[in-house]
């Protein structure tokens with residue numbers, strides 16, 4: 001069948017099961033947009049900024065396990081995808097970015113809206129292609145999806161010159177993909193699996209350290225089976241949240257810089273670290289030389305490049321985490337560790353996660369209530385900052401793909417568009433976007449998309465009037481010199497939300513949180529923006545300073561470090577027509593550690 005390149009592209013996308021594309025048009029992709037018009041099965045979501053399209057594709061992929069797709073024009077459209085691509089690369093998110101390119105004969109001439117996007121994105125994509133010949137297009141699309149979703153998932157980019165989209169050729173669908181140079185190992189080596197089982201059966205104090213790879217591989221049941229079989233505590237990374245239920249008695253929650261104290265103590269005490277789809281990120285290890293000083297290490301990962309990158313493993317196993325754990329579960333004998341578990345339970349009692357109970361509205365409380373109001377069944381999408389860490393600590397994930405966040409790149413602005421992508425992918429689940437007054441302003445324009453498509457996302461702004469996480473570092477490590485972190489001059493988020501057609505609620509006190517969240521849950525035909533005015537100078541604890549060790553962990557704000565000067569609920573802080581009662585407007589006390 002003779003078709004245009006643009007039709008072959010859309011047919012190929014359909015064959016890959018694509019039902020949604022997040023994109024923004026422009027000259028170089030007009031032929032593709034003209035063709036989308038003729039494919040009613042493929043829903044195109046018109047975003048307000050290409051960065052939004054990229055993060056939506058990520059949110060869609062993270063919530064569903066499918067490949068997310070975004071589309072942008074050449075030049076500025078394509079370069080606006082750079083941040084989401086880098087984000088997806090760091091967090092192994094399978095997305096396919098399609099960009100338009102100037103006509104082939106103009107490439108390299110500084111033509112209007114020309115950017116060398118394959119050059120720019122080379123280090124931040126798993127692979128990318130410039131389509132030079134329309135005959136290659138179907139094969140490239142099939143390869144792109146294969147590369148994005150197989151092995152260690154990741155972002156890919158296909159750059160299509162305008163004349164290639166317009167060119168006619170004889171189209172035959174691609175039935176299967178075979179890339180001789182790309183054959184990811186999925187089955188773990190049986191000898192290594194046996195060796196791992198032996199180490200596990202010998203260990204007295206083992207710990208399962210579970211990363212995002214376990215979520216990508218859907219290894220939920222396998223992780224749980226291993227943990228229960230050998231009665232071993234489990235800690236997850238930020239990206240591993242949900243790979244093991246946090247309500248399980250063996251759960252230690254998250255580890256690392258802002259992980260639970262008991263997870264960090266347990267890891268530093270263990271004699272065997274079983275790393276599952278985790279990459280020993282510096283936010284987890286701190287000072288590598290002093291991390292897990294007494295432990296042997298089993299490292300299971302699909303990406304051979306991760307093995308030995310940070311720490312040498314005693315038993316490295318390359319392959320699919322789910323497949324390897326399935327085999328491992330068959331061969332471990334199931335030695336129990338009652339003393340180790342009770343030692344850890346004592347740590348849990350002695351160092352619980354906590355926050356001040358002083359009548360002031362704290363972000364941690366809001367997160368706890370989000371978990372409860374949604375029966376821990378919601379998808380929690382976060383931005384980046386203190387609110388993200390509180391969400392990681394207090395939301396309590398029960399299942400995989402429930403916690404959608406930017407871990408590796410730490411991208412402010414990720415939250416709202418990723419929440420929109422997640423809601424498109426999982427229309428039946430409540431989606432909460434936990435964001436900060438700084439982060440929300442980075443992609444707030446996408447609120448229009450949520451309104452137009454009647455997405456009932458609940459956008460919870462933990463509004464502390466600061467770039468809180470940076471302020472925390474300045475407080476703790478730069479003698480309270482708050483340099484460029486003051487966000488007092490922000491828009492009135494309630495009015496702004498209403499201008500976009502969203503429902504909006506403002507909340508000042510703990511007593512109003514539950515009702516506000518329930519009201520948001522009852523709004524089903526548009527997004528709700530909740531402006532939670534939280535304590536200004538609350539910190540995230542525990543905290544291990546960057547590059548530090550467990551001995552430097554601070555579990556709560558030292559009394560002599562409480563800044564006394566700036567917590568004032570001033571009149572200017574609150575808009576004139578806000579929903580606060582006089583009582584609520586009264587000055588609230590300085591938040592203090594217990």
Ligand SMILES: Cc1ncc(C[n+]2csc(CCOP(=O)(O)OP(=O)(O)O)c2C)c(N)n1
Nearest residue numbers: 385386387410412436437438439467468469
């Ligand atoms: C795009 C981008 N720019 C800068 C940063 C650095 N950064 C990390 S956290 C943070 C503050 C976030 O403030 P806010 O969104 O208000 O959240 P809070 O920490 O107050 O909860 C900043 C500026 C970043 N992570 N991403």
